[in-house]
Amino acid sequence: MLIGVIADDFTGASDIANTLAKGLPGQGGLRTVQYLGIPVEDAAADVDAGVIALKSRSIAAADAVEQSLSALDWLLRQGCRQIVFKYCSTFDSTPAGNIGQVGEALADALGVKGVVACPAFPGAGRTVYQGHLFVKDKLLNESGLQNHPLNPMTDADIRRWLRQQTRSEVGHVSVDVVRDGPKATATALEAAANAQQTLVIVDAISDNDLVSIGEAVAGHRLITGGSGIAIGLPANFINRGLAKGNSSAGIGVRGPDAILAGSCSGATREQVELHKARHPTMAIDVDSVMEGRTRPGDIAAFLLRHEGQAPLAYSSGAPDAVRALQEKYGREKVAHALDQFFADTARELVRSGVRRLVVAGGETSGAVVSALDLGALAIGPEIDPGVPVLVSDGPEPVALALKSGNFGSPDFFTKALERLVGQ
Known part of the structure; x- marks a missing residue:
């Protein structure tokens, strides 16, 4: 297995599984399987990407961390070279958690800093600009998400929101840096790591921005974000000859x-x-x-x-x-x-x-x-x-x-x- 995903809910898991299986146009994606909870047995040998669906978005932060670390252990045993912590593209969380706590716990377990945090998903109208999350043309806290029954989002500044959940300062990479290319983004993330910033909000307004970010983190052990952050990841492995590319089959079931x-x-x-x-x-x-x-x-x-x-x-x-x-x-x-x-x-x-x-x-x-x-x-x-x-x-x-x-x-x-x- 090349990529292992830890998703904090079941719809989000299928969302990013779809992204990994689809890949870039003309190239295809990875052979992807979604697991409902942490599997007991090892993955099949032909699985390129495994997505573990947890139900940890709205539970106590300590429980979310424990479940996520258990998922990480299983994925590492499958040989995963890259881990993605997937959360909602509207950053659903309270000031008490769970995105920051889980992200930092995974980073500590893997011994990394300067980790991308990017919930952008332009295809669904979610973009990040100057560290602020937009839903289509509205700031997150003016989009209706401020009325979420479990995780009301009352601040669109996700760098500020995330800082309430973390021990270290939260970094930021602007869209101007992202559009300077993958090398510029990689350099900015390295600087954040040297400044001991564990999580770094990275702007993204278009799918091209996400593809560029994906190229910049080709060698990173950990990435966090919405499903959009995975758009460019399959290409990193396909281009290196580690995966062949795969098109989602027209599978289905007839019945009531x-x-x-x-x-x-x-x-x-x-x-x-x-x-x-x-x-x-x-x-x-x-x-x-x-x-x-x-x-x-x-x-x-x-x-x-x-x-x-x-x-x-x-x-x-x-x-x-x-x-x-x-x-x-x-x-x-x-x-x-x-x-x-x-x-x-x-x-x-x-x-x-x-x-x-x-x-x-x-x-x-x-x-x-x-x-x-x-x-x-x-x-x-x-x-x-x-x-x-x-x-x-x-x-x-x-x-x-x-x-x-x-x-x-x-x-x-x-x-x-x-x-x-x-x-």
Whole structure:
């Protein structure tokens, strides 16, 4: 294995797995497998890139560090030459963690400093300029992410935000340096390392910037960022003859379908509203779930009754409604109850024969795939930027699309179900 990725949630893992498998146009990417949690057995010999999906984004920092170091140990045993710590392109974290703590812990374990920290993903509208994170044309803290129910982002200056989570000062490499070329970027990162700066925010406005950064870190043991930071990494190994390049196959599965949406992001709410106009849809009453009046079997029964009609069940709500529920029951209690509810619903669906499943929301996706225990997932073609087709192994494979809340076009749900069929 050449590249090992530690992802802090399941949708983010499939996002960067897609990036590594796709590679650069005309060249292809790496043979990539996504693992749901830390594997017990060694990877297959033909795997170029392994992506370990953790559910560590919103847990206590100490627990996130412990899990990430365990993942690092497994990846190093597979012979990985480069490690990527993947977090959300909107830098989802509180001032108490977990990006800084995990990044520093991995850097300490590998004995490195001057480590890139770049959440940019221009294809999804995330760019970094002068150390500030933008979502399309808005600063992060004015984009709606300030209302995130678990990790509200109230400061777009991610150098300042990250410094609250780290022991050492946080460096910065401007886009002007990046556009001077890979050598200039490498020199700036070396200077940051000499100044004992462990993590360094690196600006990136375009995919070309990310490709240039990728070339600059060809020999680095550790990189951190969103999935965009991996755009240029496969080429480093392909150009050195260590990998052949690979195109994502048109894999998929035929069979009954269902959609579960637990994200409260603006993009997901828009997708839900569009889908409701033409397909069977059920809103999940969170009060009823919390009080035990609505059970997973009720939702599964509705979705199964509408097999073949792209049925959707969702708990997505506007920020004010979400805050009201959190105040009534407690934020963690609501989050845990809904995660478990969606997990139990998905388990019932697959047990009843559903073979194509679309899930919206990082936390929801993590809960669902953990419950299904599908093992390693093959990476198929891209549905929308950052969201590939995923297919489990075994006699009864399941095809999945795991979508971060803010990802996907308005018609994502129907598009995803179609792509999950394969070719």
